[in-house]
Amino acid sequence: MKAISYRAEVKRQEEGTIEDIEVILDIxxxxxxxxxxxxRKYEARVRGYCLAMxxxxxxxxxxxxxxxxxxxxxxxxxRAGSSFSTWLYRIAANHCVDVxxxxxxxxxxxxxxxxxxEGEKVExxxxxxxxxxxxxxxxxxxxxxxxxxxxRHRTIIVLREVQRLSYEELAEVLKCSIDAVKARLRRAxxxxxxxxxxxxxxxxxx
Amino acid sequence: MTHKRIKDRLLNxxxxxxxxxxxxxxxxxxxxCGECRLALERWExxxxxxxxxxxxKSSKGFVESVMERIxxxxxxxxxxxxxxxxxxxxxxxxxxxxxxxxxxxxxxxxPTVTTExxxxxxxxxxxxxxxxxxxxxxxxxxxxxxxxx
Ligand SMILES: [Zn+2]
Numbered sequence: 353m354k355a356i357s358y359r360a361e362v363k364r365q366e367e368g369t370i371e372d373i374e375v376i377l378d379i380x381x382x383x384x385x386x387x388x389x390x391x392r393k394y395e396a397r398v399r400g401y402c403l404a405m406x407x408x409x410x411x412x413x414x415x416x417x418x419x420x421x422x423x424x425x426x427x428x429x430x431r432a433g434s435s436f437s438t439w440l441y442r443i444a445a446n447h448c449v450d451v452x453x454x455x456x457x458x459x460x461x462x463x464x465x466x467x468x469x470e471g472e473k474v475e476x477x478x479x480x481x482x483x484x485x486x487x488x489x490x491x492x493x494x495x496x497x498x499x500x501x502x503x504r505h506r507t508i509i510v511l512r513e514v515q516r517l518s519y520e521e522l523a524e525v526l527k528c529s530i531d532a533v534k535a536r537l538r539r540a541x542x543x544x545x546x547x548x549x550x551x552x553x554x555x556x557x558x
Numbered sequence: 559m560t561h562k563r564i565k566d567r568l569l570n571x572x573x574x575x576x577x578x579x580x581x582x583x584x585x586x587x588x589x590x591c592g593e594c595r596l597a598l599e600r601w602e603x604x605x606x607x608x609x610x611x612x613x614x615k616s617s618k619g620f621v622e623s624v625m626e627r628i629x630x631x632x633x634x635x636x637x638x639x640x641x642x643x644x645x646x647x648x649x650x651x652x653x654x655x656x657x658x659x660x661x662x663x664x665x666x667x668x669p670t671v672t673t674e675x676x677x678x679x680x681x682x683x684x685x686x687x688x689x690x691x692x693x694x695x696x697x698x699x700x701x702x703x704x705x706x707x
Binding site for chain 1: 601
């Protein structure tokens with residue numbers, strides 16, 4: 353059953369790639385308005401990525417727009433045969449890192465202070481909760497937690513855990529080998545885990 | 559696989575990025591190894607919370623805002639017509655005339671003396687040429703008398 357659904361997923365992705373390239377060729381032939389189809393298709397993913405990376409809705413909204421404009425301007429450099437979504441993620445990843453570098457890095461509070469203030473909510477988010485009623489609050493908490501990771505670790509965690517890219521796609525976006533993806537992912541996860549260790553230790557001792 | 563090798567591969571197991579054989583081996587191992595089972599569980603909780611997030615949303619007007627920022631296809635660019643008078647011609651003519659004018663002015667102030675000018679000049683009556691069969695004395699020509707010598 354799982355294998356069938358996996359194959360269906362691969363097929364869906366391949367079809368998506370074929371559709372994308374058709375639209376892109378149309379745009380390159382002069383049909384500017386066809387780009388709205390691309391924006392509509394990838395809007396949620398790009399905005400979600402920007403929000404997870406930048407943890408500020410206004411910055412994320414602007415960044416997502418800029419990413420689509422950059423992609424449009426570079427569309428003639430997109431190579432048919434590769435996946436448009438990974439190409440777009442690559443632009444998004446580079447753009448968000450730029451935004452983070454330009455933005456002030458001053459943290460308003462330390463990680464310890466955040467845990468002190470929001471500890472119970474963080475614990476509920478990771479350990480006890482399955483609740484989806486407080487989705488907005490949880491989203492805010494997640495982006496806040498992610499913002500305490502160095503941008504290098506944050507990029508790969510968001511691409512893997514929020515955007516659910518495969519190792520192969522990650523290698524394409526980050527322009528590195530699969531082994532490098534595994535190593536980078538392991539380091540980033542270790543960092544996030546160590547930040548949350550306190551809650552898991554408490555849970556284990558309960 | 560040893561406990562250490564399995565521990566290193568737990569996240570790949572979680573990511574479903576292992577071969578069937580490796581998966582089976584790890585599944586068997588965590589049944590009996592509490593440390594590996596806990597480590598896997600811990601990551602599944604963290605990953606689960608991240609995956610439950612609903613950050614991906616479309617917003618009204620986003621597509622339109624992006625499209626507004628994309629330049630419209632350029633209007634037909636008028637093909638530049640070949641000019642009848644090239645750009646350099648007018649200043650060149652100006653300089654040409656200026657040089658000519660200066661030349662004319664200078665020539666007017668210092669008329670050139672040529673053989674033709676003299677020969678064809680409208681000679682006044684007083685200085686008519688007198689032709690004489692005799693060769694005049696040199697002294698007479700020079701306007702001096704014997705007394706002067
Ligand atoms: Zn073990």
